[in-house]
Amino acid sequence: MSGPIILWFRQDLRLDDHSALIAACASGTTVLPVFIEDDAVARPLGQTSKWWLSQSLNALNQGLRERGAQLHVFKGDTAQILKELAQATEAVGVYWSRCYDPEYIGRDSQLKSELKEIGLEAQSFTGHLLFEPWQVENKSGQPFKVFSPFWKACRAMGITRQPQAAPKAINCYQGAMPELAWAKSDLLPFETHLNGHWQTGETGALKRLEHFIETILTGYKDARDMPCVDGTSRLSPHLRWGEISPLRIWHTVQDAVHAERVPAKDAEKFLAELGWREFSFQLLYFNPNLQKENLQQRFNAFPWVEDTEGFERWRNGQTGYPIVDAGMRELRETGYMHNRVRMIAASFLIKHLMIDWRHGEAWFWDQLVDADPANNTASWQWVAGCGADAAPYFRIFNPIIQGRKFDPEALYTSRFVPELNNLPVKYAFSPWEAPLDVLKTAGVDLGLSYPPPMVEHGFARERALAAFSGL
DNA sequence: TTTTGAGTTGTTCGA
DNA sequence: GTCGAACAACTCAAA
Numbered sequence: 001m002s003g004p005i006i007l008w009f010r011q012d013l014r015l016d017d018h019s020a021l022i023a024a025c026a027s028g029t030t031v032l033p034v035f036i037e038d039d040a041v042a043r044p045l046g047q048t049s050k051w052w053l054s055q056s057l058n059a060l061n062q063g064l065r066e067r068g069a070q071l072h073v074f075k076g077d078t079a080q081i082l083k084e085l086a087q088a089t090e091a092v093g094v095y096w097s098r099c100y101d102p103e104y105i106g107r108d109s110q111l112k113s114e115l116k117e118i119g120l121e122a123q124s125f126t127g128h129l130l131f132e133p134w135q136v137e138n139k140s141g142q143p144f145k146v147f148s149p150f151w152k153a154c155r156a157m158g159i160t161r162q163p164q165a166a167p168k169a170i171n172c173y174q175g176a177m178p179e180l181a182w183a184k185s186d187l188l189p190f191e192t193h194l195n196g197h198w199q200t201g202e203t204g205a206l207k208r209l210e211h212f213i214e215t216i217l218t219g220y221k222d223a224r225d226m227p228c229v230d231g232t233s234r235l236s237p238h239l240r241w242g243e244i245s246p247l248r249i250w251h252t253v254q255d256a257v258h259a260e261r262v263p264a265k266d267a268e269k270f271l272a273e274l275g276w277r278e279f280s281f282q283l284l285y286f287n288p289n290l291q292k293e294n295l296q297q298r299f300n301a302f303p304w305v306e307d308t309e310g311f312e313r314w315r316n317g318q319t320g321y322p323i324v325d326a327g328m329r330e331l332r333e334t335g336y337m338h339n340r341v342r343m344i345a346a347s348f349l350i351k352h353l354m355i356d357w358r359h360g361e362a363w364f365w366d367q368l369v370d371a372d373p374a375n376n377t378a379s380w381q382w383v384a385g386c387g388a389d390a391a392p393y394f395r396i397f398n399p400i401i402q403g404r405k406f407d408p409e410a411l412y413t414s415r416f417v418p419e420l421n422n423l424p425v426k427y428a429f430s431p432w433e434a435p436l437d438v439l440k441t442a443g444v445d446l447g448l449s450y451p452p453p454m455v456e457h458g459f460a461r462e463r464a465l466a467a468f469s470g471l
Numbered sequence: 472t473t474t475t476g477a478g479t480t481g482t483t484c485g486a
Numbered sequence: 487g488t489c490g491a492a493c494a495a496c497t498c499a500a501a
Contacts, residue, residue: 138499146478146498225480276479343480382479394493395481402481461482469494 003090004173012242015166019125046366059201069172088178093121102288133285205238227338228411236370280378299386320453323403335369403429
């Protein structure tokens with residue numbers, strides 16, 4: 001009787017369409033599922049991410065239990081734990097799904113050779129992305145730097161892999177677990193104000209996908225931009241922890257198109273969002289410093305302003321621009337912010353306050369349920385204009401116009417900035433323009449119940465234009 | 472090698 | 487109120 005294969009879970013907390021799990025189950029030996037909390041390697045998780053992860057691990061464990069297995073969670077040095085565990089259980093191999101965080105890449109290949117040296121079968125599998133970053137290249141054999149041709153090339157390559165169903169049962173390693181020197185992880189599920197907002201775990205992810213296709217995807221192209229509408233997939237946090245595979249999403253959506261349950265134009269728009277996710281990971285893969293450094297070096301000379309108080313007001317949703325404040329408060333309350341509002345809020349920090357995008361990125365990293373090293377960073381760089389996109393210098397969001405255009409009845413804004421609820425919609429995005437008697441009737445006292453705008457738009461726009469033209 | 476067309480998400484101003 | 491033009495210059499990707 002040979003020992004188990006250790007199935008090392010990381011950002012692939014699902015049983016559906018899991019190549020490493022399928023391979024482990026097919027190996028003919030038993031499977032030992034583990035998760036290791038290792039703070040030493042990657043960027044420390046934010047509070048919100050820790051919450052989601054703990055929920056997700058719990059859900060994964062439940063799924064495993066239903067199939068006769070169990071998840072073992074450890075904390076400490078990954079290599080040491082895997083080696084000691086392998087030795088103690090006489091494991092024959094370690095399987096895992098690839099991650100693309102630059103911090104992991106070197107460590108993982110090092111780990112792979114170390115495991116092989118002690119006679120273990122060490123294998124990594126795909127599953128987090130539709131395309132491996134090194135597979136997609138332009139005609140010169142280089143990675144793409146512009147999204148459209150990148151995605152066009154992806155589509156031309158086509159997707160041949162089919163998602164694989166979760167195994168019905170898992171032949172779990174039943175031997176004694178050794179006394180281990182390392183502490184158990186403290187990633188136990190805990191209650192926060194976020195619990196009511198999300199259905200975490202693989203089951204929640206699959207349910208949301210079905211709901212999205214059934215009731216949201218039709219009309220997605222237009223509704224996705226309206227924060228007052230439930231018009232986006234909200235699959236991002238599930239994708240972040242691999243509770244659902246992009247391949248599963250891809251095929252489920254394509255099947256719905258072929259069955260004429262959803263219009264192709266809406267589906268294409270949504271699939272392109274998956275494409276952006278692929279593109280961000282590709283950028284991170286080829287630019288390991290993406291999280292810290294401007295992709296476009298000329299931005300190193302940008303005259304960022306150190307403004308602690310301004311940053312604090314932005315974080316707290318007290319900028320005096322209702323659409324920005326609504327977004328920042330949504331983030332705090334729900335761990336999420338609508339995509340359109342993310343752009344507006346990020347643009348405001350960067351272009352109106354001229355605060356370094358890295359500060360905003362760090363806050364989002366701490367607060368977002370879907371914060372991942374690729375999408376979060378690439379998107380912040382995109383808004384800042386220093387990312388992989390020749391942003392026209394004049395693309396500066398006007399927070400008043402954006403509010404009126406995308407939240408025309410101020411429904412979204414009034415949900416998160418209720419102190420302005422009684423203002424006529426006309427003034428909902430520029431309360432300082434309301435006549436005094438209107439303010440008084442609405443119970444708004446600018447400076448007391450709601451702040452006046454911290455910077456005047458026209459001034460901020462000119463200042464930002466000047467700063468950008470100096471690069 | 473050179474050339475050509477295009478690049479997620481906008482705003483303002485003047486007719 | 488609506489509509490079209492103007493708003494830099496540069497880099498990327500492919501022909």
